[in-house]
Each structure stands twice: as structure tokens, then as C-alpha cells.
Amino acid sequence: MTLLASRDEADQAAPPARGRPADPRWIRPSLAALLLATAVLYLWNLGGSGWANAFYSAAAQAGSLSWKALFFGSSDAANAITVDKTPAALWVMSLSARLFGVNPWSILVPQALMGVGSVALLFAAVRRTSGPAAGLLAGAVLALTPAAALMFRFDNPDALLVLLLVAGAYCVVRALEEASPRWLALAGVAVGFGFLAKMLQAFLVLPAFGLAYLIAAPTSVGRRLLHLAGALGATIVSAGWYLAVVALWPAADRPYIGGSQENSLWELVFGYNGFGRITGDEVGSVGGGGNGGWGGTGWDRLFGSEMAGGIAWLLPAAVIALGAGLWFTRRAPRTDRGRAALIVWGGWFLVTAVVFSYMGGIIHAYYMIALAPAIAGLVGIAGTRLWRARGNPAAAGALSAGIGLTALTAYLVLSRQSDWLPGLAITILVAGLLCAFLVFFAARLSDAARRLVAVGALVTVLAGTGAYTVATAATPHSGALPSAGPATGRGMGPGGGSLVIGGQGGQIVRGGPGGGLLDTSLPGDNLAALLGKDSADYTWAAATVGSNNAAGYQLGGGAPVMAVGGFNGTDPAPTLEQFQEYVRSGQIHYFLGDGMMMRGETGSDAAERIAEWVAETYTPTTVDGVTVYDLSR
Template identity: 75%
Template sequence: MTPAPPVRSTWHRPALAVLLLGTAVLYLWGLGASGWANAFYSAAAQAGSQSWKALFFGSSDAANAITVDKTPAALWVLGLSARLFGVNAWSVLVPQALMGVGSVWLLAAAVRRTSGPAAGLVAGLVLALTPVAALMFRFNNPDALLVLLLVAGAYCVVRALEKASPRWLALAGVAVGFGFLAKMLQAFLVLPAFALAYVVAAPVPLGKRLLHLLGALAATLVSAGWYLLVVALWPAASRPYIGGSQTNSLWELIFGYNGFGRITGDEVGSVGGGAGRGWGSTGLTRLFGSEMAGGIAWLLPAALLALGAGLWFTRRATCTDRSRAALLLWGGWLVVTALVFSYMGGIIHPYYTVALAPAVGALVGTAAVQLWRLRAQPAASGLLSGGVALTALTAYLVLSGSSWQPWLAPTVLVGGLMAAVALFFAAHLTRWAASLVAVFSLVVLLAGTSAYTLATAATTHSGAIPSAGPSSGFGGRFGGPGGPGGFGGGRGGGPGSLLSTTLPGTSLTALLQKDASHYRWTAATVLSNAAAGYQLAGGAPVMAVGGFNGTDPYPTLEQFQQYVASGQIHYFLGDGLAMQGNSGSDAAQQIAEWVASHFQSSTVDGVTVYDLTATV
């Protein structure tokens, strides 16, 4: 494969504008229907709009009891948006959609510089039409910012490779460092690929390449580490408790619950309760399993085929060949991240796979255009034909057996096989006939993933674990997520739970709002999602006892008793749920039992309410 010069053809700008406009419409249309989406993060954005300290630390409430169980970069964006435009579903979700548009633009720009404008547009189109991307860029989890920053980092590496620029490489490190502040160690999964591409292909002596990489590593550590240093030096008594940790330590959160614990399965305080419990079987087929397939599987085999084909065609290229460098960059990103997701034994959710989508798009876009240019060679036409057939078969397996649009699976399969045959003989067709085959093949290539992406965008999603796809039942031979596209949400009586949030009824909301300004927290309740619903409805801080899982040792029973004695908490809500795993603290359960035995209860809108200002 030969690199295409990074020039703009006359059609490139209008085509890119259409792509970005279409992506914006796809990600913004009907966005408000998902309401608060993940209320856990929406409540933190609300807190950040009311308190600068809460914004900086990523607190769940404006009174700064406890943080979310992530580093807060994504919440900085959402909290600032809420400050500017008010606390509502649009101010929380629109920034996510714009991050999606930005990711598509940066990916198209990065691929264009190594493989030409057509490849860049195909890469961006594949990313935009990946179902899990449509899910996450219409949702308020930190993954949207993570993907944007990692694609920005890859773009900077591509620029650095052109002239061995240490400045561009350092900027890549800065992007990854801030990606760390969005979702911690997951951001570092791309670093081996970035380093490999530069050390192999940068057009300077090896010693300078290594020095440039050391500078980029320093930039990464500084851009990620400044926040860790501030938190470490900040007096613990004047900041919120670090949610997700058992020792009020950000370092423990990074390397434990949200770090190596995700690999080994040994996350103290986890909902799974220990290694190997509740997160599905591991192995190379995991990404094609029932939880993952609908979001990412569609073009994953084609991307791996593209990587192998690209490395074969560039096997005799010089070390500085930019096409091969791009393959090492995107292929390394895909392989390392896919292997980690496939074998990690701890908490993993299907939407994590959005981190694979840019690499899939880049590899497919690059290979599709380059192999088309080489279609006169039997090997290239065969690989191009085989890639389309493989994609059609993958889509058929994902879709088959589904109660959703049952006609689509056989249609995509038949169309894909027809396109594969036509592609094999495309070199012998007239120019116009070959162009029609190319367009038809691209349509078939994207038919399955596009249909599922549109269904994802048309479905409202809420709760802690959203799933890509339509709201109707789904399950193909690879398997697909059955049931609705998200967990929980809604309005009415009853408390929230570990993975869902229920907004309280009008009577309970009015009760929480009455005299709320007289208390530091208008209420306390076990589990962050339950607290989020009450806080979003009432607009006043609600303490999340025990954090997200109910297993964080904050507050202790003694601390809670002191808060109550000093009149800082008005109500305790709910019957008190036991901690959700077999590890971590049981302080939340102790508090719930103490409240039940010392305070009078009533039921309001189906929720048990204890007035902490009136003892039994």
C-alpha cells in the first residue's frame, strides 16, 4: 500500500461537511428524550454547577460528602455546561454529542494525512455509524470525552510522524494524560501503539526517537499527575471522600477498584464481590458475545483482516513509510484494547467497547480505499471481496434470530455476497460500472451497523449500564442484548437502586425542598443512584451513604451520628439496603439500622422517610 499525500481534493471539504452535519443530526436528534441518562453523573454535574469545590473534585453533591468513583475531567465539562445553560437534560447531553462530532472530524483528519481524503471520510463514517458510539455520544458517561481525547492523541502522533516533531508528540501525551483524568488507566491502553508507531517510523535516528518518546511520556505524566498531586496535598478533612476507595485515597481508586482490580477481578467493594463473579466468560470470542456484539462486532473482523492485509502489502516498505506507521498506530490500539477487554476478569460493561470504534474505523477506511486502488492485483481484489463477504456474514450472525426487522439479516447477507462477487471482478469493469460496485459495496458494508445505530439513536437510554440497539428484544447467533436499551429510570414512588434511578413523586419532592436551605444535606440515603434521583428532583444536596455500591466506608456510623447531632441532615430515605457485595465496608448498613431504631418513619410516595430531627 502506498501513502496518499495529505492534499484536499475539490470534493473533500463539502463531503466532510456533510459527514459532520449528518453526525451532528444523528447524535443530537431527540436527545432530550433520555432525560438525565445516567443520573449518577447528572447529579454530579448539578453539584458542580452549584459548588466550585464539587466541580473540581467531582462530588456527587454540592455539600461535598463523597465523589463519584472516577477522576472528574468529564464532569468538568458537564458541570461547566450546567453552569452556563442551567441544569437540564440538554446541558448535560449536548456536550457529549459534540464530542462525538469532534471525534469523527479528528479521525477523518488523521486518516486523511496517511491514506488520503476518501479513506478519512470512510473512517469517520464508520465511527459515526458504530452503534456503541451512537450510544455513548448520546449519553453522559465519561467514555465520550475519553474517546475524543484518544483520537486527538492519535492525530497528534500522525502529525509527529511526518517530520519527527517532538512538539506534536508531546501534545499527544497531553491528550492521553487528560484522557486519564476522564477514565484513568484505560486511557493508557493506546500508549504502546503510539510508542511503537513512532519508534519504528519517525524520520530521525533512533536515539532522537527515544528522547522524543521520553518527552512525550513526561508530558503525559504531568498532564495526568498534576491533579493527583493536588488531591494528595489537599487536607482530607476539607475535601469530599474519594468514592470507590476504602481508604479515602485517589491512588487506591486508580490502581485498585478502577485499575488492576478490573484486570484481576479483585475489586474491593465491587458489586461483583470478587474475581470471576458476574462479568461473563473471558476469551477471544467475548467481543462477539451476547453483551458486546450489537455494539461493536459488525466491522471488527473486517478491521482485523484490514490490519493483516495492510501489514502484508507494506512488508517491504521503508521504516519511515507512513502507511505502515498508521497501521501500527491503529492496529496496535485495536489489538491491545481488544485483548484487555477480552480477558479482564473484573467489572466490564458493553459500552466500554466504544474505545475500539476509532481504530476499527481507521483500519476499515484505510484498507477499503487502498485495496480498491490496487484492485487490479488478484490478491487485493480477493481481500477486498473477502472483507465485504466477512462483514455481511458478521452482520447476518448478529442480526439472525432477532425479532427486530427479521428481513434485514438475509438481505444484508445476500447483498454482501453479491457485492463480494462484483468486487472480485471490479478491475475488469468500466469506470462507471466499477464506481457503482464501489458505492453498492460501501452501502452493504455499512448496512447492518447503520440500521442498528439508527435504532440505538431512536431508543431512550438511562441507568448505569446502557446497551446499544433497539428497545425490542434482541438475540442473534452471536447473541445480543435482550430487553430495553437501558436500565431503570422513570418517575414515581419507590427508591432508586444500584443501577437505576427513580425520580421521586411530587409530595416527596416538596418535602425535600421544604426548609432545604437550613441543612447541609436535605437528606441522606444508601447508594449513589438513589441519592441522585432525590437530588435532581429537589435541587438540594443529598448524601450518598456508602457511595455507588453502598460499600464505601463513608460516612462511618460515628460521623453520621455527629452530622445528625449537629443538625446537618434533615431526612434519611429508604429502608436501608444491605451492601451489594461480600467485600468493602458495612458502614452503610450500620447507619441504616441505627436510623431505623432511633427515628420515627413515615411513607411518602412509596418511600420510607425518617425525620432525623425527631427521635422516637
């Protein structure tokens, strides 16, 4: 649990019943410093990660060249197949690339700015219910969460998702002030567009938002239900318009929907990227059905070696914050906005944490960014409330326990990497336990001593997560599986993204300089020149199995490359017959081998059949270590 190092009690007074709280003079410069520091943290050396996740960078490149590719989120400008997500995040990146050219900065900077915007919106939301100091604390916790620094410096859809969900929470807080259906509908719009960034994951916040309004909105039960129905309608319209357009668009005139087996966005939403993530039954998944290769489930999953570094630092504090906050507001009026805020952030935290802990399908460490705003909101609200109530032994005890557990968590996480800043773990543990002891007796200390203890506790509990966040920002990340923390080389560790999985129901065979299932390599100079030569005479300069292989060749050669089989190579797009027709009509110049193939019980074998047909029909040559088949001969 973090606490507030304040100027005096007047600066920490609760906000007025409605509207924007009056800020002490020191709040605005403090907020400006927080946002500036966040911007520096997220923007500094941003280009060091290169194309970051080349899968999305290639799609942004395609969107910068073709409006159709932008709208559908196609992997290539010739619109063979889409990425396996709804494309809202790609809209932002593609427009930036259109304005500023296709380069790592134009693609990554929007995510960094989304991070700064998320911190600002979180501050604004928490300030309205718990005061500006609580807002500053919440914003600082979000900015210093390693998973947040990882994703706000990367080009995955998670950055836009978090920004929109925080915006939705802010709108709910505004709606609670005067039972405003307009603000509640805007919250629905924000969540709906969050769906267009990462589909059903956006809806995990809806129970918390709805429950908070149903309990605390200052109007009758009937009006509350009516307002919630309107907001649900706004959510459905904001999310569903795109699904309807894609469903009504003639399939022959749009790209294949990547990640689906039936060329259906509805299948993608409710199957591979929907309930399949919960059950593990994901057709075409790299792990196969039934929790194939995605780690054990359970309450302690978020403290595991893969997840902990990104999010575990303040998890115990958030649990204590929620419990203590609800206990101390148990006798407050129904419309108490402080308790309503705890329901908003606490419900967000609990639902998302439970789903992440027990889902049996695909899950990655960077998903944990979705927990960061909720943890930050809880810590900011309850931390300042408990500090103000430190004369109460129960409040002092809860605050002290939060600080001690945070120090212990930091010690345990840092001890797993004993070769990185080896003295930091024990220093935080000792300082944290000392601060926890002093905070329990803070009400008996002088003003000067109390402020010193507050500052020491604040610095101590943020030291571990802060150091890990800075290390995350200083480490270049690439590939499909980035992890928070200091550089440890490629692979499952921080900074890396390369991974070969042989999971239940599938065997992945990969090789060659082109990359593989979860990583990407740019082509050598000779191959890049070959792909660019005469590319205007073909619809696709080349084709290869797997989206990450195609992405590297496309970014390096600058011309459309068909991703046969989509991301995993298991989508039936194109079929062998369709591919043969493309070749006969002179639309594909080269086929690039040595890529990735998935064979197993799930998904289509069309990509495998295409690769075999090409190898049997055409004579291979080798360019920069890559097997090349000239399909024009």
C-alpha cells in the same frame, strides 16, 4: 471490509510525502455533509433520555452549584463523597450546566459535540496518511458504530475519553511527519487528560503510539527515544498533577474519594478502577472478586450477545484490514507513514480488544466505544488501499473476504433479534456475498460497473451497523447499563439500565421507588416538595444508601442528598459515628429508606449499620411510597 465509491483514480491518489494532502473538490462538501449528518444523529431528540445516567447528572448539578464539587467530582454540592472516577468529564458537564442551567440538554449536548469532534479529528488523522477519501470512510464508520452513538448521546466519561484519544492519535500522526517532539508531547498531553476522564483505560493506546513513533519517525534512534521520553513525561504530568493535588489536599477539607476503602485516589486508580478490572479483585465491587458475574472471558467475548450489537459489525474487517495492510507495506521504507498509521490504529485495536476480551473484573457493553476509532481507522486506510490495488488478486481477495465476512457478521448479529426488521439480515447477507464476488473481479469491469459495485458494497457493509446505530439513537437510554440497539424494554437489553446482581462475594438487596444499584427514579411530587422545604437550613436535605438513589432524590428535589456508602453502598463514608455527629449537629434533615444495600465479603458495612441505627432510633413515615425518617426530631 469496506471500500471506496470514488469519482476516479485521481481522486484516490496517495497524499504527498509530508503535510496536508490536497483535497479534490468533492471532499469538502462531503466532509461537511458527514459532520452535519453526525450532528443530527447525535443531537436529535437528545432530551428523550432525560437525565440519562443520573449518577453523573447529579454530580454535574453539584458542580454547577459548588466549585469544590466541580473540582473533585462530588456527588452532591455539600461534598460528602465523589463519584468513582476522576472528574474531567464532569468538569465539561458542570461548566455547561453553569452556563445554560441544569437540564438534560445542558448535560448531554457536550457529549454529542464530542462525537462530532471525534469524527472530524479521525478524518483529519486518516487523511494525512492515506488521503481524504480514506478519512471520509473512517469518519463514516465511526459515526455509524452503535456503541459510539450510544455514548455520544449519554453522559458517561467515555465520550471525552474517545475524543482525547483520537486527538492523541492525530498528534502522533503529525509527529511522524517530521519527527516532531512538540506534536508527540501534545499526544502525551491528550492521553494524560484522557486519564483524568477514565483513568488507566486511557493508557491502553500508549504501546501503539510509542511503537509507531519508534519504528517510523524520520530521525535517529537516539532522538526517537528522547522524544518518546519527553512525551511520556508530558503524559505523566498531564495525568499526575490532579492526583498530586488531591493527595496533598487535607482529607478533612475535601469529599471522600468514592470507590475507595481508604479515602485514596491512588487506591481508586490502581485498585477498583485499575488492576482490579483486570484481575476481578475489586473490593466493594457489585460482583465480588474473581470474575464475579461479569461474563465469560475469551477471544469470542466481543461477539457475545451483550457486546456484539455495539461493536462486532466490522471486527472481522478490521482484522483483515490490519493483516492485509501490513503485508502490502512489508517492503516499504522504515518511515512509511501509511504503515505507521496501521501500527497506530492496529495497535490501539489489538491491545484494547485483548484487554476487553480477557479482563476478569467489571466490564460493560458500552466500553466498546473505545474500539470504534481504531476499527474505523483500519477500515478507512486498508479499504481504500486495497480498492486502489484491486488489480492484484491478493488485494482483491482480501477486500472481497472483508466484505463477505462483514455481511455474515451483520446477518448473525441481526438474527438474534429476528422480530426487528426481519428481512434486513438476509438481505444484507445475500447482497454482501454478491458484492464480495463482484469486487474480486472489479478490475475487469467497466468504469461505470466498477463504480456501481463500489457503491453497492459500501452501502451493504454499512447497512447493518448503520441501521443499528439509528435504532440506538432513536431509543431513550437511562441507568448505569445502557446497551446499543432498538428498544427491547428495560433490563440488560438495549435501552435499559436496571439490573439486580447477586454476585460472588455479595448480595444486593434493593427496592422502593427511589431506584437501586444501577437505576434511578425521580421522587414523586410530595416527596420532592418535602426535600426542598427548609433545605437551606441543612447541609444535606437527606441521606440515603447508594449513589443512584441519592442522585434521583437530588435531581428531583434540587438540594444536596448524601450518598451513604457511595455508588455500591460499600464505601466506609460516612462511618456510623460520623453520621451520628452529622445528625446531632443538625446537618441532615431526612433519611430515605427502601434503597439498595450490599452485604458480602468485600467492602464496608458502614451503610448497613447506619440504616439499621436510623430504623431503630427514628419513627418512619411514608411519602410517595418511600420510607422517610425525620432526623431533626
